[in-house]
Amino acid sequence: MENTNDSLLLNTINTFSDCDDLTRYSLKNKQLQFLYFKSLIDKKTYEQEVLYPFESLKDDNKTVSAYLKNEQFENICTSEDITERILNGYIAIFLNQSEAYVINAFGPKTRSIKESETETTIIGSHESFIESLAMNLSLVRRRVRSPKLKVVYVSVGEISRNTVALLYIEGLVDMELLDQVKQKINDVEVDIAVDIPIFVQMIDDFPYSFMPQYITTERPDVVVSNLANGKIAGIMDNSPTAFLAPTNFFDFFHSPDDRNQRWAVGSATRVLRILAFFITLTFTAFYVAVTTFHYEMIPEALLMSLAESRNNVPFSPLLEALIMEVTIELLREAGARLPTKIGQTIGIVGGIVIGQSAVQAGLVSNTLIIVVAISAIASFVMPSYMISAALRIARFGLILLAGLLGNYGLLIGIILLLAHLSTLSNLSTPYFNPASPFHPKELVYAILRVPYGKNNRRPTQTRTKNKEDVKSLGTSEYE
Template sequence: MRFLRMIKKIMSSDQKQNKYHSLDQKGMGVLTGTLYEDFNQIKQLFTGAEDFAYRELQINSTCFAIILFLDGLVDIERIELHVIDPLVRQAEKLLQKSKAEINHIKAVLSSAQISEGDTFEQIIDQILSGGTVVLINGCPKALIISEQSWEQRSVEEPLTEAVVLGPREGFTENIRTNVSLIRRRLKTTKLKFEFMKIGNLSQTEVAITYLDNIAEFSIVDEVRSRLKQINIDAIEDSGYILELIEDHPYSVFPQVVQTERPDRVVGNLLEGRIGIIVDNSPFALIVPVTFFQMMNSPEDYYGRFIMTSFIRFIRYLFLLIALLFPAIYIAVTTFHHELMPTNLIFSVAASREKVPFPAVIEVLLMEITFEALREAGLRLPRPIGSTVSIVGALVIGQAAVEAGIVSAPLVIVVSTTGIASFMFPNYAFTGAIRLLRFIMMFLAANLGFYGILLGVFFIVAHLVQLRSFGVPYLAPLAPFNFNNLKDILIRAPWWKMNERPEQTGKRNLKRLGPRNRKY
C-alpha cells in the first residue's frame, strides 16, 4: 500500500508538472482570482530561477496582494517608492471598502505606466521583459507595472561606420533607446513603430518603423509578413533576421542594409524605406535596398555636392579595381603580354624571373595572406589590431619579394586592391566583392580576358534579376529612370533633388518645395 501511495504521488506530481509545462508552451489559461492558486502556478514555472522574487502584502484585513518580478530587470527603489509604499500608506483609505477592487488599487499607485492582464501568458511575458506584476486576492486581473531597469551601454559613436561629417550618435543594444534616437530626429505623427516578438525562447522585441505618408503599404505588409513567418528558438542579433527575410539568400550581394547610424535610418525612411530595429542589437536593418545604395555613405549628403560627386566617382573606380585588378594582372602576365608596354613587360618579366610559381598561384598566396591579416587585425584588441595588420603586411610583403616567392609588381597589385576594398561604406558589400575577386582570378587564369568578360557578364545578369522586397537591385538603371539618376553616380545639389526614389517613395514623390534656391 505504501508503494502504491508513492506511485500515485509521483504520477500526480508528473501530471502537475506536465500541466505547467503545457501552460508554459501554449500560454493558455486565465487567472482564477484565487491569489495563492494563481501565484503557485506562476511560481512553479519559475522553479530553479533564483532571480525570481516576490513580496507578499496585506492591503487590509480582507485583501492580500503579491508582487512578482525578476531581480536585476527592475528598479527596486522605484518599486518601493511607486508600488509598495503607496499600497502601505493608502491602506487606511482602502479599509473603507470591504473588498479592495483593482481600480481602487490602481488609483493609489504612482507609477507612470500601469496596465492590466488576465492571462498567464501576458503575466509571464511581462515578468520576463522586466515588468512588475501585482496579483490581488479575489481579482481575476493582475496589474502590470513598467519599472524596468538594467545595465546598458551609453550612446556612443558608431564603431563599424566611421563618421567624418554628421551626427556621431550610434545605436545601442536597448531597443527603447534606439527608438528614441529615431523619434528625436523625426518629430511627426507620421512616423510609425510596430512592435512584435520573435523567438520561441528569447521573445526578442522587434520594431518595424516607417513613415506612414511615404512608405509603400505593399512593402510594409511584406516586411510584416516575413517577420511573422520567422519561427526560431532565439534572435540574438539583427543578423539572424537579415538572413531569414532576404529575397535571394544564396546571392553573395546583400539585400538588406545593416547600420549603426540613426541618421542613416532616418534618411532612408524619408525615401520611403522601412527600418527594422531589434532589441539587444546595435545594428538596425533597412529594406528594400539597391546596389547604388550600398555605394553611398551618409556623409555624401552632409558635404558640398561637387566634392561628394568626385568622391563617388573615385569610389566606383576603385570598385572596379577591387574586383578586377588581380584578375587583369593574371590575364596580362599569362595570356596577353602584347597589351603591356615593352618597357613594362621587361620590368615585370625581370621581377618574376626568380618566382617559382605561375601568376595565379602567386596572386592567390598574397591575396589569402592579405585576407588573413585583415581578419587578424579585426580579432586582435583594437589598440594593436591595426598596427599588427599594417606591419605584418609590410614585413611579409618585403620578405616574400626578397625570398623570390612573389614579385614586386604583385605586391603593388595586392596592396592597391586591398586599399580599394576599404572604400565601400557597407561591410557586407565589401565581403561580396572580396569573394567575387577570387572567382574572377580563376576565370582569368583559365581564359584570360575572355574569362574576365564572361565573369562580368554573369555578375551584371545576376544583379539585374536580383530583387529586394520586390524592388529591382539595379534601380534606377534597370529599369531605367532618368529622374532618379541625380543621386547615383554623382550627387546633384539639394535644390535639384526634389523627388524621392520612385521605387520606394512614389506615394509622395515631392520632398522639396518649389524655388528652394532664390539667388
C-alpha cells in the first residue's frame, strides 16, 4: 500500500502500536518529531547529531529543511521503509508530518570481547566473537587486511529479519559452493532465526542425522584459518557463533592449539583425540559384550577380580552399564546447568559419593565404574562439544547392540556408523572426506600436523581452483 506524505507519521505510529518502548519526542511546537527505540541507538550520537543541533536552529521551516539536506540524513517516502530503519537503530525525523528523514544512530550496549569458555586454548589468541555483527566482522578484518575478503549479507527470518554475513576470500572459494549456501539460506522459511547453532540445523543436507554437519566456532582465528582454505564462514547478528562450510568429520577433531604448538606436540594431541574417540564410543560397549558373552577374552588374573566385583550385582551387564551411563549423563547435565560453584560440587558428590555408595550397596561393580569414568573422560577430550554430544548418542546404541549380540553386535554398530558417515554430505561434498572418498595423503594431513611449509595443498573438499597454499604460518588446518 502506498502512503501519501501526510500519513507517514500516523502510519508509522500505528505500525508500532502497543510498543511502549518506542520514544516519540517533539521540538519546535511539534514542527519536528523524532521516533526511535532507546535500546537500539547510541545516546551520544542522538544528542550530538540530532537533539542539540535541531534545538539550536531557528524556528522556521527553511532553516530546518536546509539542515536536513546534509548528507547524514536520508529522505524516506514510505512508512514501511521508515519502520525498517527504526528497527535497525535509525532515528526517524518528521518535519510537519509531511516529510520524513532518518539518521543512523545504531549503538546498543554490547558485552566486551572475552575469551571463549567453550573453545579454550593454552597459547594463541584469546579473543572470541560477541553478539555484535559489526564487532565480529572487525575481528576478522583485523586478521585479513585484504580487499579479497568479501562479505555478502543475507536476510533470515520473516519476522526477525536477522542479517547473516557470508565471508569468503575471492580467488580461493568455489563460487558454486557459495551459491549453494545462499540458496539454502534463502530457502529457509522461519519466522524468527535466533542463533547460528539453531540456524545451521535448518540448512542441513540430512536433518534427521544425529551427527553435526557444520563446524560452529566462537573464535575469529579459527574462521580466518578456514577462510584461507577456501571455506565459507557465516556470522549472524546477535549471535556469538560462526559456522563454517563445507565441513567434514575430521574438522571436529582440530583445535587452534594444534597450530600454535610444535608439530610433534600438535600431531600427538590429534592422535590422542582419535584414540579418545574410539574409547568413548566403544569402551563401555566392549565391556558389556565381554562380560555377557565372551568371558574367554578376559585374562585369568583379571577374570577372577571381575567375577568377584560382579558377585553381588543383581543386574545384567547391559542393564548395569545403562544405569551408570544414564547417571553420568544426569550428572553432566546437572553440572552444566547449575552455577559454576554448585556444578563443581555436584560433580564431586556424584563422582565420589554416589559412585562409592553404589559399589558398597552392590548395585554396580567397581570395574564398571572405572570403565564408565574412562569413557566419560575421553568424551571431554573432543574440542567440539557438538561432536562429543553426538558420540554420546552413538555410544548408547553400541551398548545395546553389544548387550544383545556381543562383539558381533558391536562390530555391526561400528559398520553402520561408518556407513552412515560415508553417506552424509555437506554442500554436496563428502562428509567423510578424505576417508571416503579415500585420499591417503590428505587423510594423513587431517590426522597429523606436519611442520609448516611441508604441506602447501588446500583440502580437496573446498573445490578451490587455487590448490597451492602460499605457505604462510597458520593458514591451513592441514599443515
